[in-house]
Amino acid sequence: MRSLFISATACAFMATLGTAYAEPTKPEAARAAINKATAAIKAGNPAGVIPLVDPVITTLEEMEKEQTVNCADSTAEALMLSLSQAAAMDKTPAKERRNAGVVAPDFCAALFLKGFALIDLMRMEEAEVFLRRAHETAPLSAQYLNEYAQWHASARQWNKAHDLFQEAFDLGEWDADKNRKKFNQARALRGMAFSEIEMGELGSGPINPAFEAPEWRTYRTDRCAGKAGCLSKNRTTIPAPIRLAPCHFASNLEGGINRS
DSSP states (O other): OOOSOOOHHHHHHHHTTSOOOOOSSOHHHHHHHHHHHHHHHHTTOGGGHHHHHHHHHHHHHHHHHHEEEEEOSSHHHHHHHHHHHHHHHHTSOGGGOOEEEEEOTHHHHHHHHHHHHHHHTTOHHHHHHHHHHHHHHSTTOHHHHHHHHHHHHHTTOHHHHHHHHHHHHHHHTTOSOHHHHHHHHHHHHHHHHHHHHHTTOTTSSSOOGGGGSHHHHTOOOOTTTTSTTSOOTTOOSOOSOOOOOHHHHHHHHHHHHOOO
């Protein structure tokens, strides 16, 4: 399962990366808000998510006024992001350079959860903004990229969706968590296949080696069996086209960011 928490070591490391800023929502409060927002999503109360995560998002936006901000889920991710930020800064003219920092994942989870909630509220255009921002601010999260790709699939933007699902699959290769890697890559493969079906390309050329992966052959979704937008309980082959039903997002929320 994807954790929204980071270790104490990671917190201490990331605290050294950013510049000082006023922080209306402290990390502990952000964490508590994400816990409550996740519970609200699971309870079928998407409207209750927005007032919980908005203060966290406001804090993130205040940080972004002063620096480039990314979220990391571990010390390794923090190191990779800080190196990427430094490389980008080296390529930027001195007068245009900004400070950069890495913060706890809860701040990006707020964007992600607001996107979830807006989809359940059928506010699709607004949802795109927050899912895109979650991906851009947490660029190493295959889960967030999958969800952004799924938004494009729901809008029938099949080429864009396919490209993003491919990126999510490739990104998953770097995940040290084997279960999370399997979950996110299976999701990406499923999305790629749906997109190819809709574009009339599935089976028209060489088989993508990724589709031979065990993650694709054995992927199952049990939580929403028989409901619109979800896979059959025993489905192990290419499923019916995706629909953005609430149960679809709830199943991925459980598999992706729940904490035991």
